[in-house]
Amino acid sequence: MRKIFSIIAAAAIVGVSMSACSSTTQENTAEQAPTAIEQKAPPATTSAQPDTIKKSIPSQAEGTIGQAAITINYHAPGVRGRVIWGGLVPYDQVWVTGAHKATSVTFTKGVTIDGKEVAAGTYALFTIPGREEWTIILNKDFEQHLADDYDQKEDVLRVKVKPQALTQNQERLKYGIEGGTGTTGAITIRWEKLKVSLPVSTQR
Structure with a gap:
């Protein structure tokens, strides 16, 4: 048992x-x-965050006016609460109109700016900001640091334009190519609360 x-x-x-x-x-x-x-379960959505990047961002703008394709390469700084015009960007001095290296603009076909023919190619784009008037410059030497080696003798053209006020703040410098009717348009620059436009036209 x-x-x-x-x-x-x-x-x-x-x-x-x-x-x-x-x-x-x-x-x-x-x-x-x-x-x-x-x-x-889907990922949670987040609201858009403000631009807090301190560095200037490598940027590019592309567009066409007539049959000319236009590409602009630049570094885009932010406002970040700073005084831009007459402060960070002095008046009446040649400005790279970006950061780090010269802003470059490439035309695949010849264009006409302010009545002057500009051959297809790549150019540096500089400006001289003023309180009432800006000078926009196309220069042959597009491979340079800022405006350190700027030489007026290399200018292809200089054009006087009037700045326009923006109703909303443009936090980061922004270039654009705006096509108009047919063969006319403009290269635009927006930053802080200002906009400047460079009229561009083509043969076709």
């Missing part, structure tokens, strides 16, 4: 042990596997 009782007790202990192991395995599996809701 003692042998029979011992066998029954051992079997009972083994059964309890196996049940406990099975229960532990199920619990671990449940912890490791994500639920169906977790797998299908």
Whole structure:
């Protein structure tokens, strides 16, 4: 009888042990596997954040006027609460109109600016900001740092334009190519609360 009782007790202990192991395995599996809701839940959306990047961002503007494709490569600084005109950007001095290196503009076909023909090619774009009037410059030497090596003798043209006031702040410097009707358009520069436009036209 003692042998029979011992066998029954051992079997009972083994059964309890196996049940406990099975229960532990199920619990671990449940912890490791994500639920169906977790797998299908979409990522949370976030509202647009303000531009807080301190560095000037490498940027590019592209567009066409007539059959001329125009590409502008530049570094775009931000306002970041600073006084721009007459402060960070002095009046009546040649400005790279960007940051780090000369802003470049490439025309795939010849264009006409202020009545003067400009051949297809790549040029540096400088400006001389003024309180009432700006001078926009195209210069042959587009591979230079800022305006350190600027030489007026390399100018292709200089054009006087009037700045326009913007109703909203443009935090980061932005170039654009605006196509007009047919073969006319403009290269635009926006920053802070000012905009300047350089009229451009093509033969076709």
